[in-house]
Amino acid sequence: MPVPLLDISALTFEADHHPILDRLDLSIQPGEIHALLGANGSGKTTLAYVLMGCEGYAPGGGRILFNGTDLLPLKMYERARLGLTLAWQEPARFEGVTVREYLSLEKPDFDPAPVLKQVGLDPDRYLNRRVDKSLSGGERHRIELASVLSMNPKLAILDEPAAGIDMLSITHIIDIIRALKAAGGSVLLITHQEEVSLIADRASQLCAGRIIFSGSPREAVDHFRGRSCVRCDGEVCTYVRP
Amino acid sequence: MSDLEDLRRTLPMVGAEPAILDDTRIAHVVAHGHHILSHRTVPGVRVELEETPDAIIGQLIVEAGAQIAQPIHMCFGLAHPTGVQQIKIDVEICEGAQARVLSHCLFPVAQSAEHRMQAVMEIGPGASLTYTEGHYHGPHGGMRVLPHATIKIGPGARYFSDFSLLSGSVGTLDIDYLVEVEADGLAELSAKIFAHKTDHITLKEAVMLRGERSRSLIKTRVVLEDQAQADIVGITEAYAKGARGHVDCMEIVQGRAHASAIPIVRVFHPEAKVTHEAAIGSVDKKELETLMARGLSPEQAVEMIVSGILR
Numbered sequence: 419m420p421v422p423l424l425d426i427s428a429l430t431f432e433a434d435h436h437p438i439l440d441r442l443d444l445s446i447q448p449g450e451i452h453a454l455l456g457a458n459g460s461g462k463t464t465l466a467y468v469l470m471g472c473e474g475y476a477p478g479g480g481r482i483l484f485n486g487t488d489l490l491p492l493k494m495y496e497r498a499r500l501g502l503t504l505a506w507q508e509p510a511r512f513e514g515v516t517v518r519e520y521l522s523l524e525k526p527d528f529d530p531a532p533v534l535k536q537v538g539l540d541p542d543r544y545l546n547r548r549v550d551k552s553l554s555g556g557e558r559h560r561i562e563l564a565s566v567l568s569m570n571p572k573l574a575i576l577d578e579p580a581a582g583i584d585m586l587s588i589t590h591i592i593d594i595i596r597a598l599k600a601a602g603g604s605v606l607l608i609t610h611q612e613e614v615s616l617i618a619d620r621a622s623q624l625c626a627g628r629i630i631f632s633g634s635p636r637e638a639v640d641h642f643r644g645r646s647c648v649r650c651d652g653e654v655c656t657y658v659r660p
Numbered sequence: 661m662s663d664l665e666d667l668r669r670t671l672p673m674v675g676a677e678p679a680i681l682d683d684t685r686i687a688h689v690v691a692h693g694h695h696i697l698s699h700r701t702v703p704g705v706r707v708e709l710e711e712t713p714d715a716i717i718g719q720l721i722v723e724a725g726a727q728i729a730q731p732i733h734m735c736f737g738l739a740h741p742t743g744v745q746q747i748k749i750d751v752e753i754c755e756g757a758q759a760r761v762l763s764h765c766l767f768p769v770a771q772s773a774e775h776r777m778q779a780v781m782e783i784g785p786g787a788s789l790t791y792t793e794g795h796y797h798g799p800h801g802g803m804r805v806l807p808h809a810t811i812k813i814g815p816g817a818r819y820f821s822d823f824s825l826l827s828g829s830v831g832t833l834d835i836d837y838l839v840e841v842e843a844d845g846l847a848e849l850s851a852k853i854f855a856h857k858t859d860h861i862t863l864k865e866a867v868m869l870r871g872e873r874s875r876s877l878i879k880t881r882v883v884l885e886d887q888a889q890a891d892i893v894g895i896t897e898a899y900a901k902g903a904r905g906h907v908d909c910m911e912i913v914q915g916r917a918h919a920s921a922i923p924i925v926r927v928f929h930p931e932a933k934v935t936h937e938a939a940i941g942s943v944d945k946k947e948l949e950t951l952m953a954r955g956l957s958p959e960q961a962v963e964m965i966v967s968g969i970l971r
Contacts, residue, residue: 495955495956495958498955503953503954510950514971515965
């Protein structure tokens with residue numbers, strides 16, 4: 419078994435004395451696309467924030483090794499410089515900042531046109547636009563993915579990357595996720611969309627802060643869809659019961 | 661070195677090239693204190709200024725129907741650490757004329773100095789004026805600047821102003837603009853200021869939408885750090901059918917700086933509408949974290965966000 423790129427063990431996180439992540443274990447191999455499924459409130463996005471080191475998301479216990487390095491003492495940008503990044507479900511908007519600048523952060527010689535093309539946006543139309551509220555939700559999502567591509571990360575955490583994207587464009591999103599893998603990266607893919615999750619190499623189901631199932635994406639989707647949750651016995655995952 | 665040369669060398673601080681003063685196609689005025697050091701006019705533009713012991717007084721007129729291709733540069737300043745400059749100017753953009761005025765206010769070595777501007781601008785029917793005002797007050801924080809203006813925008817006329825003070829210290833800045841807009845007229849006022857140390861900004865912009873279908877936007881972006889403070893008031897009053905106004909104020913506060921933003925909107929006609937938004941606070945956390953998740957340090961992320969806001 420190769421050494422995991424991401425190795426999480428017994429990770430806990432509480433908010434207002436309420437456990438959100440409960441001794442969570444998860445590992446992701448180099449080059450793996452790993453889908454994370456779970457009902458609303460199961461802890462998926464919290465896990466993403468804890469991994470990235472967002473403010474207010476310091477875990478109460480456990481360990482996170484990234485490429486053999488303990489992430490917990492590191493600040494957010496230090497984690498990013500190790501090759502970890504996060505694409506938010508609702509990406510931030512930046513007044514006055516152009517798409518070109520946003521995709522070329524601290525890389526003055528970087529040509530952002532190819533990554534824009536990769537996400538299906540015409541560089542001639544978009545490079546000089548602002549990453550502000552003039553962009554639609556779908557456009558902003560694509561630019562967020564282009565930003566992740568431009569970083570060439572070892573592990574990209576994508577939180578609902580296809581949210582707000584029209585059905586025809588979902589294949590584009592799938593291509594982007596595959597491109598991240600083809601470039602040698604891994605992806606932790608948080609999604610509710612079955613057709614997106616099925617491109618993963620492995621998938622895990624999260625319930626009440628703990629991984630309750632890991633296996634193939636098809637198995638995970640079927641597990642998520644067709645059964646009472648073994649952990650909450652339907653208390654949390656009721657809406658997925660048949 | 662001459663006062664003219666001192667001011668000329670400072671033009672790049674407000675984004676202007678010194679060579680504009682040599683270009684015979686470009687109208688300009690350069691004044692140090694109450695002395696006019698250089699001026700040129702072009703066809704369609706009349707500049708009549710008089711030096712007095714207490715002020716430079718005069719008028720700038722763009723003749724009816726004139727389309728002035730090159731911006732008119734008005735360069736006012738003080739080349740010395742101390743002094744007073746007062747400008748009283750009437751600007752008239754006659755019917756159907758179009759012009760751009762770039763006003764450069766340069767006080768590169770000011771330690772204890774004052775600049776007062778009292779302007780009355782009239783934009784005639786169907787005319788258009790774009791007025792860009794760039795300030796540089798040097799590094800010492802010893803400048804006191806009071807630009808006060810009344811702007812009358814005629815029927816179907818358009819007025820765009822853009823005030824910026826983005827490098828060096830502000831000192832004390834007290835802006836007071838009153839804009840009256842007649843039917844189908846448009847006023848867009850933008851101000852961008854970066855304040856540091858003990859800088860103090862008072863900014864009051866008031867737009868009166870008097871005519872039917874008159875429109876306005878007041879957009880203010882202020883970033884404060886250290887112990888700087890700002891009090892921003894954006895007023896829009898709509899008096900006529902179809903009048904539309906919006907006030908948009910954002911202040912980013914860092915360190916021990918403090919700020920207030922007061923949008924005042926009043927509507928006196930049932931078919932008029934004025935909206936406002938005001939935000940004061942630190943740099944947006946999500947924007948900051950997004951950039952840090954791409955590897956920027958907190959300092960680099962703040963710099964990028966702030967420079968975007970002030971663009």
